[in-house]
Amino acid sequence: MQLRNKQDFWSGVMFVALGLGFAFQATSYQMGTAARMGPGYFPFWLGICLAILGAVVGLTALSPKAEQTDVGRFDFKILGIIVGSVILFGVLLRPLGLYLSLFILVVASSTASHEFSWKVALANAVFLVIFCWLAFIKGLGLIFPLWPTFLGMN
Numbered sequence: 609m610q611l612r613n614k615q616d617f618w619s620g621v622m623f624v625a626l627g628l629g630f631a632f633q634a635t636s637y638q639m640g641t642a643a644r645m646g647p648g649y650f651p652f653w654l655g656i657c658l659a660i661l662g663a664v665v666g667l668t669a670l671s672p673k674a675e676q677t678d679v680g681r682f683d684f685k686i687l688g689i690i691v692g693s694v695i696l697f698g699v700l701l702r703p704l705g706l707y708l709s710l711f712i713l714v715v716a717s718s719t720a721s722h723e724f725s726w727k728v729a730l731a732n733a734v735f736l737v738i739f740c741w742l743a744f745i746k747g748l749g750l751i752f753p754l755w756p757t758f759l760g761m762n
Contacts, residue, residue: 718732
């Protein structure tokens with residue numbers, strides 16, 4: 609067997625590793641049954657499904673019909689921007705509230721794109737702030753600080 613699609617193969621390996629890791633970690637929680645699920649039930653089966661999906665993706669990369677691709681150079685700058693944006697969101701959530709910290713997260717992480725556009729980044733940020741308000745605040749009723757604490761509007 610010849611490895612034709614290296615992107616799919618290594619993506620499959622990553623999915624298998626993450627899926628098995630999550631499934632293994634979920635075994636430390638009570639499982640329960642399908643009718644009365646414990647806290648480990650859903651993450652365990654989700655990890656197993658992810659591992660199976662990864663195995664399928666990885667094995668199809670070995671097929672003679674698979675498109676031939678190579679894995680490009682890993683860009684640590686992009687990884688740093690994205691991970692840094694998420695960390696910044698976590699740090700800013702309490703003092704700035706959900707709306708401003710999410711807006712900053714989306715705009716900052718958008719700069720990692722090779723096709724960065726301020727117009728698109730700002731439109732995405734506004735859309736995601738509205739979506740998160742609808743989904744998490746109105747829909748699920750979660751409690752987050754919404755505005756900066758110094759405004760006293762929470």
